[in-house]
Each structure stands twice: as structure tokens, then as C-alpha cells.
Amino acid sequence: MSSSELQKQNVAQESADCASTGPKKKCSRCNLMLPATSDYFYSDKKMRLGLKSHCKSCDGNKGKRLRYLVDGRKVCSKCNSVLDANEENFNKNKSSLDGLRPECKKCQSEFKKSNYAANKNKINAKSKKYYNENKDKHNEQSRRWRAENKNIVRYHQRKYKYLKRRSIPSWFESERVLIEKVYEMAASLGMHVDHIVPINSKLVCGLHCWHNLQLLTPSENRSKSNVYWPDMP
Secondary structure, X not given: OOHHHHHHHHHHHHHHHOOOOOOEEEOOOOOOEEEOOOOOOOEOOOOOOOEOOOOHXXXXXXXXXXXXXXXXXXXXXXXOOEEEOOOOOOOEOOOOOOOEOOOOHHHHHHHXXXXXXXXXXXXXXXXXXXXXXXXXXXXXHHHHHHHHOHHHHHHHHHHHHHHHHHOOOOOHHHHHHHHHHHHHHHHHHOOEEEEOOOOOOOOOOOOOOHHHEEEEOHHHHHHHOOOOOOOOO
């Protein structure tokens, strides 16, 4: 008798010994009548009882198969690399029993990059729609994160100030009044002052001068980030 058949036999015996009280559910694969509980079925909010249509025995061990997890190590389902089963190598996944995704972080990152390249417009439109429908939630999460990570926020603020000082040209003083007016206008209109050619980029370093400044809406500035500028290579 195979291990799967033995497991099903044990489940059938347990269900027969179980008290008749409580709702029962029929597995759509093995046709056994089992208690409709999380002990016998995995959860699924879309189903009527909040449980999957087939039992745990038929569903397998859900990410806990021996070929995926051995002695505290896990085999990536994409590249087959054997890695320590922890959050340094695998992202979290609440729906799996070990709390980790089946593919490693590197494989997941590569998939996200290729998927974004192939569906850039669709993903951006979906993200924009979600943001517009959940602005208050997004702003509250951002405020909470900044309050809980003040050291990180200060680091990036200091880094930006350093890059700004480094990009100041020798003729800056002759344009100081014009630059200050640009920032005053942005504050009064609720807009952002953007460097047309970014001052923080791996490919280029723009200057903090009047001719390199423009006003953008907050959403336009976030979308542009430091990945686009005129005549970019």
C-alpha cells in the first residue's frame, strides 16, 4: 500500500471514530465524509464553508513535501538551489505551512522584473487606480512608517542634502533669489520642485541650479523619480 493510500485510510478511520456532532464535508476527490474543520480541510474564503473542496490528504502537504524542505533547508521551486529555510532566502507567505514562498528571493525578483517589463502599462495603471482609491490609507501607512523608522528617514534626508551640496555650481549665488522663488511658488501651489536632470543617479549627476528646476505635481514627481531625464542614454 502506498503512503498516500495509507494516509487516506488513516483519515477515513479518524473520521469514522469522530463524534457525529458538528457539520460534515465531503472531499471532492476521495469522496470521504470528514468533519468540516481546519484539521481536515485547508481554508478558502471563497468557498461556502470557508474551506477547500478537497481534504488535506488529497491536497498534499502544501509546501512541506520532503523535496522542498529537508533538515531546515529548502529547495527553491524555480532554480532548485538548496537554501536555509528562513526569511533571508525566501519571502513570507501566510498561506503556506512553513510561512515561506516556494521560490527563493532571487527567482521571485527576476520574475517580477520580467513581468513588469512585459506588462508595464497594465501594472502602472492598476497601481495608480489603487492609490487613488486608497489615498488616506496610503498616507496613514507612510506616516506610521516614518514615525517607526526615524533613523532611516534621517539617513536619506542627510544623503539628499549632501548630494544637493555636491551639485551646487560655482555660479549658484547669482541665482539664489530665483531658486528661492521657485521653492516659494511650489509651497504655495502644493507642488514639488524637481531636478530635471537628477542629482542622484547611477548614470548622471545634474546640477542644483535654476535652469535644472521644474515644478511637478507630487504624483508626477514620484512617477518620474530619478530614472528619466531629457536626452537620457
